[in-house]
Amino acid sequence: GAGVSQSPSNKVTEKGKDVELRCDPISGHTALYWYRQSLGQGLEFLIYFQGNSAPDKSGLPSDRFSAERTGGSVSTLTIQRTQQEDSAVYLCASSFGTYQETQYFGPGTRLLVL
Amino acid sequence: AQSVTQPDIHITVSEGASLELRCNYSYGATPYLFWYVQSPGQGLQLLLKYFSGDTLVQGIKGFEAEFKRSQSSFNLRKPSVHWSDAAEYFCAVGGLGGSYIPTFGRGTSLIVHP
Numbered sequence: 001g002a003g004v005s006q007s008p009s010n011k012v013t014e015k016g017k018d019v020e021l022r023c024d025p026i027s028g029h030t031a032l033y034w035y036r037q038s039l040g041q042g043l044e045f046l047i048y049f050q051g052n053s054a055p056d057k058s059g060l061p062s063d064r065f066s067a068e069r070t071g072g073s074v075s076t077l078t079i080q081r082t083q084q085e086d087s088a089v090y091l092c093a094s095s096f097g098t099y100q101e102t103q104y105f106g107p108g109t110r111l112l113v114l
Numbered sequence: 115a116q117s118v119t120q121p122d123i124h125i126t127v128s129e130g131a132s133l134e135l136r137c138n139y140s141y142g143a144t145p146y147l148f149w150y151v152q153s154p155g156q157g158l159q160l161l162l163k164y165f166s167g168d169t170l171v172q173g174i175k176g177f178e179a180e181f182k183r184s185q186s187s188f189n190l191r192k193p194s195v196h197w198s199d200a201a202e203y204f205c206a207v208g209g210l211g212g213s214y215i216p217t218f219g220r221g222t223s224l225i226v227h228p
Contacts, residue, residue, distance in 0.1 A: 004157070033215070042118075042204060043158075043218035056215060091158070103216075105150075105157040 002026065004106035006092050012112045013082055021077040021109045025094030032075050033103060034067060035091040043091065049075060082113045118207045120219035127195050128227045135190040135222050137205030146208035147188040148216060149179055153201040161203075164188065175199070200226040 005024045013019050025032050034046040045059040049069045060066070064082075069075040079086055089110050093103040119138045127133055139145060147164040162173025169181040179190045188205060202223050206216035 035218075040123075040220070042120075042220040043206075045215050045217070048215055059215075093158075102160045102163065103158075105159070107155075107157045 004092055004094055004104050006090075006106040006109050008109060009107065010110045010112075012114065014114050015084060016081055018078065018080045019082055019111065021079075021090050021111070023075045023077070023092030023094075023106060025073060025075070025092070026104055027073075029094035029096055029104070030072065031095045031097060031101070031103075032069060033093045033095075034075070034077050035093065036061075036088045037091055037108070038088040046077070046090075079111075082111075084113050087111055087113045118205055118217050118219040120203075120205055120222050122222045123220070124223045124225065126225040126227060129197050130194050133190075133192045133195045133199070133224070135203050135205075135224070137188045137190065137207075137219060139186050139188070139205075139207045139217075144183065144209075146216070147179070147181060148206040148208070149173065149177070149188070149190045150204045150206060150218075151175075151201050152204065152221075158204065161190070195224075195226055197226045197228060200224055 007022045032049040035043040037043050047067050048056040051072045052069050064080045067077045089108040091108045093105045095101040095103045117140050121136055149161040150158040151161050152158045161177045162171045162179055164171045164181050171179050177192050179188055181188050202221045204221045205219040208216040
């Protein structure tokens, strides 16, 4: 079956512009996670959705970052007024239920802010 | 602060040699433990996980890991490495500080020499 997909795969933007990153989880997965992976760093947790609600937004680095999930499926991560330090690979993962379930990761969106 | 440590940034082994990747965490209770692999151009894939029970866990691709409570460690092992095992390996620990979101280590890059 189809795995987690993310779009775009690559995004180059200018400092100060807004960007939207999309994640399509595996059908039926109720949990959805966003992570950020910077060069040489581990995965940094950003936000967790269970259904359409986000019980844990503790990882969002600033108020320029926001995310939503609609219909318990597709999620969009929005970064407003991008900064160069936002350059990273943004990974999305989904799972059937809670954190105990295996997370399935998408290929990521590589964001470069010039 | 709760943390996950992968002390080796890079490890180089010869094909056919044995492998051990280290992972340590700081947490009092038994956490939830995962190892993921990220091959070049691929998304992260779960190798194995430990929640309870037998402390020696078997995973995919011939990998195993052993949870040692006394050492707060969850080291990944493989008896004979194949060239295709060259990848980035991430240890993740859930339940740190009461959070159910896994905390990822910074990763260990495995280089396999022919």
